[in-house]
Amino acid sequence: MDGIRSDRIDLSGKEGSGIDGKGSREIPILRTLEALRKWRNDARIRGLEVGCIPTMGALHEGHLNLIKTSLSRHPLTVMTLFVNPMQFAPSEDLLSYPRTFESDLNLLQTLLHTSQSHTTTTDTFPGPDYPKTTPTSSQSLGADAGDIKESPLVIFAPTNDVMYPLRGELQDLRRYKGVTVDMKGGGDVMEGVSRPQFFTGVATICTKLFNAVEPSHAYFGQKDIQQALLLRVLLTDLLVSHPLPHNLHILPTTRDPIDHLALSSRNAYLTPPERAVAPVLYQALTAASKLWDTGTDISGEDIISTATSVIADERQRISINEQGVELRHDYIEVFDPETFEPIRSSVNVWKKKRRDMGQSTGAVIAGAVWVGRTRLIDNLLLGWEVD
Numbered sequence: 477m478d479g480i481r482s483d484r485i486d487l488s489g490k491e492g493s494g495i496d497g498k499g500s501r502e503i504p505i506l507r508t509l510e511a512l513r514k515w516r517n518d519a520r521i522r523g524l525e526v527g528c529i530p531t532m533g534a535l536h537e538g539h540l541n542l543i544k545t546s547l548s549r550h551p552l553t554v555m556t557l558f559v560n561p562m563q564f565a566p567s568e569d570l571l572s573y574p575r576t577f578e579s580d581l582n583l584l585q586t587l588l589h590t591s592q593s594h595t596t597t598t599d600t601f602p603g604p605d606y607p608k609t610t611p612t613s614s615q616s617l618g619a620d621a622g623d624i625k626e627s628p629l630v631i632f633a634p635t636n637d638v639m640y641p642l643r644g645e646l647q648d649l650r651r652y653k654g655v656t657v658d659m660k661g662g663g664d665v666m667e668g669v670s671r672p673q674f675f676t677g678v679a680t681i682c683t684k685l686f687n688a689v690e691p692s693h694a695y696f697g698q699k700d701i702q703q704a705l706l707l708r709v710l711l712t713d714l715l716v717s718h719p720l721p722h723n724l725h726i727l728p729t730t731r732d733p734i735d736h737l738a739l740s741s742r743n744a745y746l747t748p749p750e751r752a753v754a755p756v757l758y759q760a761l762t763a764a765s766k767l768w769d770t771g772t773d774i775s776g777e778d779i780i781s782t783a784t785s786v787i788a789d790e791r792q793r794i795s796i797n798e799q800g801v802e803l804r805h806d807y808i809e810v811f812d813p814e815t816f817e818p819i820r821s822s823v824n825v826w827k828k829k830r831r832d833m834g835q836s837t838g839a840v841i842a843g844a845v846w847v848g849r850t851r852l853i854d855n856l857l858l859g860w861e862v863d
Contacts, residue, residue: 503584505631509688512554512632516690525550528691528719530682532559534574534741535583538730542695543587545727547628554689557633561646562656563677570647574744584629632689639684649673656680657714659706662816666809667702667853670844678703679710686711690718698862699729699738701840701855705813726862729854731758738854745850753794753801754852757845760786760808761856764841768810768823768858776810776819776826779841783808787845806844806851813840813860836860 506512519526527546531539539555546553557580564570637643645651656676659668663675686694696704704726711721730739735755737743746754764783767774784805791803810819819826819839827837838860844853 502627503629503631504627505633507633507635507638509634509638512688515630519552524552525692526689527553528556528685528689528694529553530556530558530685530694530696532573532741533557533580534576534744535580536730536739536741536743538697538699538739540583540587541730542697542727543584543629545725546693546695550693551628553629554691555629555631556685556689557631558639558681558685560639560677560681561636562640562649562652562680563674564647565671565673566647568671569742572745574741576744632685634688639681649676657683657710659710662702662706662709665816665818666807666811666842667844670806670851675703675706679706682707683710683714683716686716686718692719693723693725694719695725695727697729698726698857699740699854701726701813701842701857701862702816705816728862738852740852742850742852746847749799749801750848750850753790753799753803754847754850756787756790756803756847757843757852757854759790760784761841761843761854764808764810765856765858768839768841771824773822773824775822777821779810779823780808780820783841783843802846802848804846806846808841808843810839810841810858813838 504515506515516526527550529539529542529546543553543555559570559573559575561570564573636646640646640654642654644653649656657679659675659679662668663679668675694707696707698704704724708721708724710716711719711724731737732739732755736758737751737755738758743751743754760783763786764779767779767782787803787805787808791805794801794803811817812819814835830837836859839858840855841858842853842855844851846852
């Protein structure tokens with residue numbers, strides 16, 4: 477197979493590769509740079525665009541929407557699956573971050589039944605602390621090149637040593653010996669204050685993934701709006717050609733259809749009482765967004781105060797009802813999506829200055845709260861749309 481390694485599980489439960497009588501297919505899983513680059517070079521020779529969706533697993537409908545969009549727009553799609561240690565500070569939840577390999581496979585199977593894609597999975601969930609398993613009779617190592625070439629969806633599932641070949645300490649950046657990518661300015665506010673290491677880890681791993689995959693297009697969710705906007709800055713400032721900045725797409729946040737909680741892998745941490753409280757952040761941002769939409773002469777401080785009042789009211793309600801749920805406010809901010817500068821004074825004055833400079837008058841309101849031990853983030857766009 478000329479060095480291409482692909483691990484597979486037939487999700488139908490039958491042995492072998494290909495398509496069973498029920499139409500089940502297999503997704504190739506590439507776990508080495510050599511395999512990925514051979515696949516990518518073949519796509520380049522064939523003149524095929526490649527979409528890329530970076531993930532850390534624990535997939536939900538938000539991830540699937542990104543994958544489906546890429547599959548609908550491009551002949552080939554790579555979903556990367558790697559829990560990146562560098563974006564977790566030593567005190568954060570790397571070890572407890574959800575590892576839900578079997579349910580991830582089921583979700584992808586559902587997706588591929590819909591998209592009529594080809595499917596294969598890996599015997600080992602990548603990233604730190606995943607249980608290593610021995611292939612069973614229903615698993616086959618070493619799919620042939622034809623399986624990989626014909627599949628519109630490929631999974632790049634590297635280990636730590638592939639993504640960080642210098643090895644060594646990856647969480648305590650004071651002890652890390654290697655190259656990092658720092659996002660100055662926009663990476664030092666909001667999420668950058670609450671999680672000072674986060675954007676260094678994200679920028680470093682995404683630079684590595686973009687270098688490895690060389691995607692024509694990349695897809696990220698709006699829920700992590702600061703991250704996605706910063707990655708566009710990264711592509712511009714580092715002169716990255718794959719993808720070009722305008723080919724990094726931000727798709728709308730996928731939400732619970734009833735209470736509109738933003739879907740997140742960390743929602744799995746919430747207890748039932750905490751889950752009932754969690755939508756308060758969306759409610760707070762919605763109230764602030766409505767104030768922005770009035771067009772009256774309000775300030776950014778007014779908008780922030782409206783959102784924080786909703787959170788404070790919910791905290792009081794919880795206390796009165798003795799629900800036993802701790803709700804803590806982290807931050808609420810209204811900011812310019814191009815400069816990341818906060819908008820605190822008159823919104824109308826800010827908009828006029830932007831119009832006079834021929835620039836967009838759209839903004840973002842974003843926030844974070846702690847519900848119990850789970851930190852939730854969310855945002856709404858003010859006067860503009862993503863993608």
